[in-house]
Amino acid sequence: METPAQFFSTPIYYVNAKPHLGHAYTTIATDVATRFKQMDGYDTYFLTGTDEHGDKIVQAADKEQQSPREYVDKISRLFQDLWPRLNVANNQFIRTTQPDHIRVVEQLLTRIHDQGDIYFSSYEGLYCFGCERFYQERELVDGKCPDHGVAPSAIKESNYFFKMSRYQDWLIDHIKAHPGFIHPKQYETEILSFLKEPLEDLCISRPKSRLTWGITLPFDENFVTYVWFDALTNYISALGYPDGPLFKKFWPSARHFVAKDIIKPHGIYWPIMLKAAGIDIYNGLNVHGFWNVSGSKMSKSIGNVTDPVAVTDRYGVDAFRYFLMREMVFGLDANFTEDVLVSRINSDLANDLGNLFSRVLSMNLKYFKGRVPDPNGADFPDLSLETDAQTTIQQFKNAMTAYEFHKGVEAVWGLVSRMNKYIDTHEPWGLAKDPRQHPRLESVIGNLLEGLRTVACLIYPVMPETSTKMLRGLCMILPETGFFPLKEIGKWGQMSAGACLEKPDSLFPRVDVPKKPKN
RNA sequence: GGCGACGUAGCUCAGUUGGUCAGAGCAUGCGGCUCAUAUCCGCAGAGUCCGGGGUUCAAGUCCCUGCGUCGCUACCA
Numbered sequence: 258m259e260t261p262a263q264f265f266s267t268p269i270y271y272v273n274a275k276p277h278l279g280h281a282y283t284t285i286a287t288d289v290a291t292r293f294k295q296m297d298g299y300d301t302y303f304l305t306g307t308d309e310h311g312d313k314i315v316q317a318a319d320k321e322q323q324s325p326r327e328y329v330d331k332i333s334r335l336f337q338d339l340w341p342r343l344n345v346a347n348n349q350f351i352r353t354t355q356p357d358h359i360r361v362v363e364q365l366l367t368r369i370h371d372q373g374d375i376y377f378s379s380y381e382g383l384y385c386f387g388c389e390r391f392y393q394e395r396e397l398v399d400g401k402c403p404d405h406g407v408a409p410s411a412i413k414e415s416n417y418f419f420k421m422s423r424y425q426d427w428l429i430d431h432i433k434a435h436p437g438f439i440h441p442k443q444y445e446t447e448i449l450s451f452l453k454e455p456l457e458d459l460c461i462s463r464p465k466s467r468l469t470w471g472i473t474l475p476f477d478e479n480f481v482t483y484v485w486f487d488a489l490t491n492y493i494s495a496l497g498y499p500d501g502p503l504f505k506k507f508w509p510s511a512r513h514f515v516a517k518d519i520i521k522p523h524g525i526y527w528p529i530m531l532k533a534a535g536i537d538i539y540n541g542l543n544v545h546g547f548w549n550v551s552g553s554k555m556s557k558s559i560g561n562v563t564d565p566v567a568v569t570d571r572y573g574v575d576a577f578r579y580f581l582m583r584e585m586v587f588g589l590d591a592n593f594t595e596d597v598l599v600s601r602i603n604s605d606l607a608n609d610l611g612n613l614f615s616r617v618l619s620m621n622l623k624y625f626k627g628r629v630p631d632p633n634g635a636d637f638p639d640l641s642l643e644t645d646a647q648t649t650i651q652q653f654k655n656a657m658t659a660y661e662f663h664k665g666v667e668a669v670w671g672l673v674s675r676m677n678k679y680i681d682t683h684e685p686w687g688l689a690k691d692p693r694q695h696p697r698l699e700s701v702i703g704n705l706l707e708g709l710r711t712v713a714c715l716i717y718p719v720m721p722e723t724s725t726k727m728l729r730g731l732c733m734i735l736p737e738t739g740f741f742p743l744k745e746i747g748k749w750g751q752m753s754a755g756a757c758l759e760k761p762d763s764l765f766p767r768v769d770v771p772k773k774p775k776n
Numbered sequence: 777g778g779c780g781a782c783g784u785a786g787c788u789c790a791g792u793u794g795g796u797c798a799g800a801g802c803a804u805g806c807g808g809c810u811c812a813u814a815u816c817c818g819c820a821g822a823g824u825c826c827g828g829g830g831u832u833c834a835a836g837u838c839c840c841u842g843c844g845u846c847g848c849u850a851c852c853a
Contacts, residue, residue: 380853391853416853442792447780451850454779460853483853521850546781547847554846586790589781590846597788600802608815616812623811663790667800681817686810763813 263299264507265291268515268523269308269353269491272332273317276339277555278548278593279516281565282581286545286662287514288345289582292718293657293665296743302507304495305340306351307333308488310471310481312390312463325470329354343565344574344721351495353487361494362487363475365534366461370476374420374533375461377477383409389467417462417480424529425456431528437541439524440660441588444517444544448524459526461486489527493536509537517544543660546590563593575720576602576765582662582719599768606765609673610712614727614764616680617705622760624689629732630703631754635696640683642704643749645675646711650747653715662719669715676708706731706752714746723764732756 267287270280284305291303309329318328329352337350351358369375382391387405391414401408429452432438432445439445462480463471471481492511496504515523520542528538547554550561569577580598583605585591621627649672656664679701688698713727717740728735731752745751 378853382853384853393852414853418851418853421851443781447848450779451848457851459851461851463853483851485851517847521848525850584788589789592788594788597802600788604802607813612813612815614812616816618812620811659792667790670801677816678818680811681809684809684811689811765813767813767815 260298260300262302262507262510263291263294264302264304264496264511265294266303266492266495266511266513267305268513268519269306269351269488270336271308271311271313272329272336273313275332275335276565278550278563278565278568279555280336281339281343281577282548282585283514283516283545284340284345284347285343285578285581286543286587288343288347289578289662289718290512290514290543290657290660291346292721292740295738296717296740297654297658298742298744300506302349302496302503303347304349304351304492305336305345305347306349306491306495307336307353308491309333309352309354310487311484312468312470315468315470326354339566342569342574344578349495351491353491357497358491358494359472361498362472362482362490364499365490365493365530366482366486367475368535369419369530369533372533374423375417375476376420377415378418379413379415380460381411381413384412384414385409414464416460416464417474417477419459419461419486419530419533421459421526421529422456424532425452427532428452428525428528431532431538435541439520439542439544441544443588444520444524444542448520451521451525456525459485485522485526486530489522489530492527492539498536509539511539512541512543513539514543514545517546520544543587545587546585548585549590549592551592551594568598572598572602572768573765575723576606578719579606579666583666584663586663587660599770602765603767603770605670607763607767609670609677611764611766613673613677614709614730614761617676617702617709618730618758619760620685621702621706621758624685624698624702627758629706629752629754629756629758630699634699634703637697637700640697640700640704641749642676642679642708643747645672646708646749647747649711650715650743654743657718666719669712672708672712676705679708680705703752706758707749710752711746714741717741726761726764730758730761732758 265287267284270276287303287305291301294301307329314329315325318325321328333352340347366375383394383397384391385402385405385407387407388402392402392409397409429449432449439448461482462474463483465479465481468481471483472487474480474482492513493504493508496507498504498508513523523542531538549555550563553561555562565577580601583601584597649668652668653665656662656668683701685698685701688694688701709727710731710733713724713731717724721739725735725739733752
């Protein structure tokens with residue numbers, strides 16, 4: 258049987274500011290999904306990158322007295338350097354200023370232009386010379402430009418337009434015929450409701466008199482292409498469209514992760530562009546919500562733009578990744594607060610998981626000098642955790658397959674909790690006092706070790722470092738991939754009997770919280 | 777204005793297709809254990825599931841309506 262392929266992407270991030278919490282979340286979520294699919298037996302490809310053309314880039318570069326090229330190199334570098342620090346294992350980092358990307362954009366534009374879905378037309382609008390842009394009536398304040406306080410002038414400009422309206426009915430049918438194309442469902446509803454209104458055609462160019470930092474239209478050298486034909490095309494240019502082996506293997510298995518602010522370009526423009534170009538439509542869109550910080554929207558003026566580097570430096574990468582996946586219901590908004598992060602670290606990671614790992618291994622050390630009990634020793638069906646583990650694996654798989662990361666994490670913690678109860682119920686310290694009970698004690702410890710192995714395997718997508726640390730502590734020999742395939746995890750008795758386990762370091766030290774004085 | 781989301785225990789929030797759905801975690805109180813990172817386990821409390829109406833044998837769960845919070849309203853040519 259052929260290995261199924263799965264392509265995941267993040268948006269390419271616009272390099273007009275440095276990376277923040279939102280970028281980190283999208284990218285980590287995509288990384289988690291990728292790692293999970295690998296465990297589930299897929300060949301995966303994970304793409305991220307930066308979007309580097311356009312007006313705002315030129316302005317930002319001017320402000321820093323740099324050329325656009327210098328400027329985009331600098332900011333793009335910040336993104337490229339961030340991902341390894343967050344344990345994000347992307348296969349490729351694409352930049353829209355790369356020649357091979359530019360070539361594909363040109364090809365795509367040519368193709369769609371040749372078949373007649375791009376036309377030239379003039380537009381008359383309200384233009385502010387200070388801002389160098391057109392305004393919609395509703396954007397004006399008392400009929401004046403909000404930045405300059407000057408009434409804009411009515412001027413005429415000609416541009417190229419993409420005939421999206423032609424494909425509106427097709428898109429509606431496509432969405433309805435492919436459940437899950439836009440996930441979660443509430444965003445599909447949203448897109449379909451947009452599509453109830455007639456689509457207007459998309460302006461895809463800017464005259465070079467106004468903007469030169471872009472890709473020149475292949476059919477008119479006086480214009481550059483604007484935003485979406487440049488940015489969205491990255492998803493296929495990165496794979497080497499039209500003939501590259503990656504493209505042949507991974508297209509159209511793409512699922513694009515995006516935040517809810519860019520569902521329209523991804524849910525409407527992009528499928529229509531593909532359709533017009535005669536390219537297969539991507540598999541689907543995974544849309545997530547926004548992170549608020551301490552209860553308010555992230556913004557520069559409030560000063561709560563959260564820097565992922567600062568958080569991970571302080572609390573660790575795995576704790577950060579865990580928090581993001583556990584705390585946000587995929588698709589809904591969530592709140593990021595340092596208090597809540599610390600509370601999650603202390604209760605879930607230190608008290609539940611870390612302490613469980615520690616108590617089991619120290620009992621094994623105390624009662625059996627660290628030797629792993631023989632799985633073929635005495636069998637006590639009433640002591641088996643195998644069914645619990647298998648149930649957990651199934652729940653985990655179901656949740657992760659549906660991109661419900663918080664549920665996947667919860668399923669694993671359900672097992673952690675059951676193991677803590679199990680210890681209390683069977684009181685190994687009581688069994689240890691009676692030599693006749695030693696076979697039972699061995700079975701209890703053996704089951705707990707197997708349970709820990711299961712947990713260690715399952716947390717791999719979310720917390721790869723901790724997974725490895727735990728598996729090493731359990732003397733499991735890691736496959737070269739760094740993880741155990743999902744379908745192999747449930748098999749009981751995989752620990753090597755007789756291996757000698759040492760007392761490990763704490764997985765997650767508690768974070769001291771100064772008690773708040775009452776009142 | 778239009779469209780959409782949300783409004784569930786002190787706090788943060790889960791609740792696919794209507795029928796153990798009145799929940800989890802945290803916080804709080806009491807009790808238990810000692811293997812463990814002063815960790816773990818048990819028990820307890822509170823909520824008219826925003827208000828009102830409707831459909832149904834049965835509704836946080838569907839429909840209508842009111843209130844509150846938030847987001848989008850694109851092609852910024």
